[in-house]
Amino acid sequence: MEILVASEAGTLHALALDDDLAPTRTQRLDRSEFAAFAASVEPEQPRWVWADTAALYPELLRDDVRVQRCLDLRLCHVILRHAAPGSFEGDDLWDSPVLAEADPTPSLLDDLEDMARLGDVGPEELLAERIRQRDALGAVADPGRVRFLLAAESAGALIAAEIAHDGLPWDLEAHDRILTDVLGPRPRPGMRPKRLEELAGIIQERLSAPRLNPDSPVDLLRTLRRAGLDVKSTSKWELQELDHPVVEPLLEYKRLARLLSANGWTWMDSWVRPGTQDRRGRFFPDYVPGGVVTGRWATSGGGALQLPKQIRAAVRADPGWKLVVADVAQIEPRVLAAMSRDEALAAASRGTDLYQGLVDAGIVDTRAHAKVAMLGALYGATTGEAGHLMPRLLRAYPRATGLVEDAARTGERGGVVRTWLGRTSPPPSATWREVQGLATQPDAGESAERRARQQARDWGRFTRNFVVQGTAAEWALVWMAEIRRRLTAMTNGADRPHLVYFLHDEVIVHSPADLVDDVATAIRDASAEAGRLLFTGFGVEFPLDVAIVEHYGEAE
Structure with missing residues (x-):
């Protein structure tokens, strides 16, 4: 049974739908009645259908009502719009462009644009969209896989909302100690911490620039060049190549300034809510499921996907609880x-270290070379050490390397590729096609041809990694959904173990101390089940590193 929930002018409309998506009963609800209604219906295990999980589900969570499954029509629309082109006409409130039209060579980490949460969508329009999506699903090449993807994407939306509601346990005092140890005491507003002030003085002295502001890239670049250093930017990669006494303090300054900016005292004041005597504070990540073109998650604030190792000791379980931290090793090569x-x-994957498996199979001589070669295959390296090692992988693993090579060639021709479950890459932009077309003109010059070739190779690298990174994101969604299902079955009430953090191939579960062994088993079982569900028992292993710790820093 599906229950479609629409919001219109502060009133909710709940429509029970039969298998043909025809309403069998309709109920109007005041928003204050929503949680009680959902709690009364949830034992029937319906699939809730709504415009946007992030707009409605938090209302249920605030009243401690959790649902098992849903369809998030906004997220599903993005997937189906590309998987079944022509099924949706025109741009409307459901459409979210996946890539900026002006950028012909996007990064795989580009955020989706126009991801505003959908609030009011009337019942007629919501039902019409549900029917459009059903019909579009029938037009895709493999509707079974895409249907699985829509369910997994929607489960991810539930998980993101639950993490945002429950929060990641955070020790404010530990965080302050970490910052004080490396930066010095908290400074007054507008002032640098003591350590940064010391480093700024050293940098100014070694560059003979007493008024230099190291926080200004323009000022810093000008001063470096004035000192005779041939640099094009102030990136740490370029600075590391310099032979000058300013390099060491400057790199240290940039590292600490980044910590202060991204996770310093201001961040702590903004993002961490203080705790109580028997409960830590909480950091509430604002995840955006499907926030990048491959289906990976993004964040809309707080930097949950970039918690540096320096501050992970501040992620600390409540008294009587533990953190169960798990990450999968080398997920993308295993998915490939x-x-x-x-x-x-697949044989090389059987063990905790796939890269060592390549060494043991005699493909390369060292684990470091194995990693370089595999990353070269995934990202299309043709030069340097990776380019030198690639022929060995081509001979040893022709099916795996052939898959990414075919994806790259498709991209170079301007085609689209698909992940395992059917997420479709966006087509190249009109600008991209214009450049390619100009290169075929009889009077096209060498510069136009060179630009077109480079542009084609760039898009080929994008599609090459899209299929693997996107499928890895699908595996992670199924893994989390299976973890969530198993945790729900363990216990009810306030002492339930629950997911509190996700980072591409890593999760953290906050668990009562007496359940941590069961939780660790559930996480491992969920990994095996995710592999089975996606790849129907093909013999690739997804081994996990699982740690039961008091704080996140102990899991490193």
Whole structure:
């Protein structure tokens, strides 16, 4: 049974739908009645259908009502719009462009644009969108897989909302100690911490620039050049290549300034809510499921996907609780082996270290070379050490390397590629096609041809990694959904273990201390089940590193 929930002018409309999506009963609800209504219906295990999980589900969570499954029509619309082109006409409130039209060579980490949460969508329009999506699903090449993807994407939306509601346990005093140890005492507003002030003085002295502001890239670049250093930017990668006494303090300054800016006292005041005597504070990540083109998550604030190791000791369980931290090793090469059905690469995956498996199979001589070669295959490296090692991978794993090579060639021709479950890459922009077209003109010059070739290679690198990174994101969604299902079955009430953090291939569960062994088992079982559900038992292993700790820093 599906229950479609629409919001219109402060009133909710709940429509029970039959298998043909015809309403069998309709109920108007005041928003204050929503939680009680949902709690009364949830034992029937319906699938809730709404415009946007992030707009409605928090209302239920505030009243401690959790649902098992849903369809998030906004997220599903983005997937189906690309998987079934032509099924949705025109731009409307459901459309969220995946890539900026002006950027012909996007990064795989580009955020989706126009991701405003959908609030009021009337019942007629919501039902019409549900029917459009059903019909679009029938037009895709493999509707079973795409249906699985829509369910997994929607489960991810539930998980993101629950993490945002429950929060990541955070020790404010520990965070302050960490900052004080590395930066010095908290400074007055507008002042630098003691350590940064000391480093700024050293930098000014070594560059003979007493008025230099190291926080200004323009000022710093001008001063470096005035000192005779041939630099094009102030990036740490370029600075590391310099032979000058200013390099060491400048790199240290940039590292500490980044910590202060991203996770310093101001961040702590803004993002961490103080705790109580028996409960830590909480950091409430604002995740955006499907926030990048491959389906990976993004964040709309707080930097949950970039918690540096320096501050992880501040992520600390409540008294009587533990953190169960788990991450999967080398997820993308394992996913590539499963997608391509490459038996040889699957054999190398059987163990905790796939890279060592390549060494043991005699493909390369060291683990470091194995990592360089595999990353080169995933990202299309043709020069340097990765380019030198690539022929070995091509001979050893022709099915796996052939899959990413085919994806790259498709991209270079301007085609689209698909992940394992059917997430479709966006087509190249009109600007991209214009450049390619100009290069084919009889009077096209060498410069136009060179630009077109470079542009085609760039898009080919994008599609090459899209299929693997996107499928890895799908595996992670299914893994989390399976973890959530298993945790829900363990216990009810306030002492339930629950997911509190996600980072691409890593999760943290906050658990009562007496349940941590069961939680660790559930996480491992969920990993195996995710592999089975996606890849139907093909012999690729997804081993986990699981740590039961008091604070996140102990899991490193």
